[in-house]
Amino acid sequence: MRLFTKCKNCNNEINFRNDCSTRVELEMQKGENISLDCNHCYQKQDYLVNKIYTKPSKILRLSGPLIFLIGTPILGIWMYYNIPKEAFFHFKTGLLFGLLGVPLAVSQILRNRDRLRVNSFNNYYS
Numbered sequence: 001m002r003l004f005t006k007c008k009n010c011n012n013e014i015n016f017r018n019d020c021s022t023r024v025e026l027e028m029q030k031g032e033n034i035s036l037d038c039n040h041c042y043q044k045q046d047y048l049v050n051k052i053y054t055k056p057s058k059i060l061r062l063s064g065p066l067i068f069l070i071g072t073p074i075l076g077i078w079m080y081y082n083i084p085k086e087a088f089f090h091f092k093t094g095l096l097f098g099l100l101g102v103p104l105a106v107s108q109i110l111r112n113r114d115r116l117r118v119n120s121f122n123n124y125y126s
């Protein structure tokens, strides 16, 4: 995931990629201090694992509403062509509206999983 820390020199946000999901893993892999280059002032400094944090995924934050906005009409059109017309009269209206809620549920699940990922990394203090 993408990890962040603030540069000790210029306060610019430094970001780097790592496959660790918790600070404990990060510490085991890199040690207590991680040496990072600032891409703003070009200073190399050591950063404590505790000073490194992660943030919610921007892509997921944007894709949530997008899944809803695109998924709902697609599902609506799919239902229109694939569910026999007479079935609409037999279906309970609630069930149809329930189906339309699926894209919203998917985007919620994705966002909750992302929040969990962020919390499980950021909540650990050694």
Ligand SMILES: [Zn+2]
Pocket (backbone or CB within 6 Å): 007, 008, 009, 010, 011, 012, 038, 039, 040, 041, 042, 043
């Ligand atoms: Zn800097």
